[in-house]
Amino acid sequence: MQKGTDISDLKRIYRQRNEGEFPSSLQLTLNKEQDLKYGENPHQQAALYTLHTIAQHPAHHLAALTNLQSVRSDGKGKGGLSLTNLMDIARGMDCLKYFSAPAVVIMKHNVVSGFARQTTSSQALCDIYRLARDADRRSNFGGTVIFNRPLDTDTTEALLELYPRHIIDVIAAPDYQDGLLARIEHASPHIRLSQFSHLEQLPRFLGDPTHGLYSFKELPTGRLAIQDLPLTGIKSPEDLILDPMVFDKDGTPHILERSPTPQEIQDLLSAWYINVAGARSNGVVIIRNGVLVACGSGQVERVGAVEQAIVKGMQKAFDREGLTYDPLFGISGFERLKDNPFQGAACSSDAFFPFPDAVETLGRVGVSAIIQPYGSVRDDQVIDAANRLQIAMPATLERCFGHF
Secondary structure, eight states, rough: OOOEOOOOOGGGGGGGGOOOOSSSOOOOOEEEEEOSOSSSSHHHHHOOEEEEEEETOOOOOHHHOOOOOOOOOOSSSSTTTOOHHHHHHHHHHHHHTTTTSOOEEETTTTTEEEOOOOOOOOTOHHHHHHHHHHSSHHHTTEEEEEEESOHHHHEEEEEEEETSOOOOOEEEESSSTTTTTHHHHOOOOSOOEOOOOOGGGGGBBBTTTTTOOOOEEETTTTTEEEOOOBBBBBSSSGSBBEEEEEEESSOOOOEEEOOOHHHHHHHHHHHHHHHHOOOOOEEEEETTTEEEEEOOOOSSSSHHHHHHHHHHHHHHHHHHHHHOOGGGTTTTTTOOOOTTTTTTTEEEESSSSSHHHHHHHHHHTTTTTEBBBBOOOHHHHHHHHHTTTBBOOBSSSSOOOOOO
């Protein structure tokens, strides 16, 4: 049977209006939950509120279910959770909601700096944490570590094993085994401790219950934009177009030739979910064997996000192997690495590639699979580049820009 799923019309969605039925006036009711240590900066006062009603409809269900709270009992931990701590915990929860297997995410400034998920049953939670930490130990210094499993003794010791050379700012988990909160409090007067529940209740996919919630975007002009929650339609490999096809101006079809392997599929989905919830646009997320290689986030050019991720990923590999390098010379000397972290890795892009340059750059370092929305006027050239490099490149048919 001939391959090729025609997605040539996809580019039209970026030129069409998609209006919702939002009311001409909207009343929000908020209930104060707590005063915070301070806001994003020490000179900003702040308080945390929960949504109670939106347009007189209940909107408090999810806040009550997730029950996000500080659990440090000795009054230390730098005076409690600040706004940035809560933002990191909540976004980390938003990333982990996609993973049923044990997983760990580390957040810095509301962006993912470390991630790992269980890929074999022999991996314990402490092993997964170390993989996430060592993905980028320098960036993860002072990070917020979020787990989707209760914290156990071995993982607690892994968290503390490099202290004080490697500092953790916040630990958040759905529960703590008996005695571990006291163990951490005794080991460090500075680590902030948080607990949450019902991670599985967070909406993930299009069609999930949203509990009456919307996404709010504050504009510095006294305006507030409201949109649907940023959910994805990619629930499983069956939702991907593995053989996207477009026609060029001459009517010639261009068909993606190679399908991803089962391992690539799992890494592609992981990279997509982390991009949806934890990377700023322009964003690319690169994962291999369930572990974050690098994240290129918040760049104003897509190929620049790719270049940022490659430089970061290679230099972190230098660090892991104890190799010296000049950080101002990018990936110079990466041939010395025993393990090129990009070889066989999977990359997600939150939007289409306007030119083939980003795909070509990823291919040069060994990336073997890419997931992206498509919809560029040059999709034919991008597909041709992937085929030349034998890169699998399924389509999501949806963009996942995130500006936060």
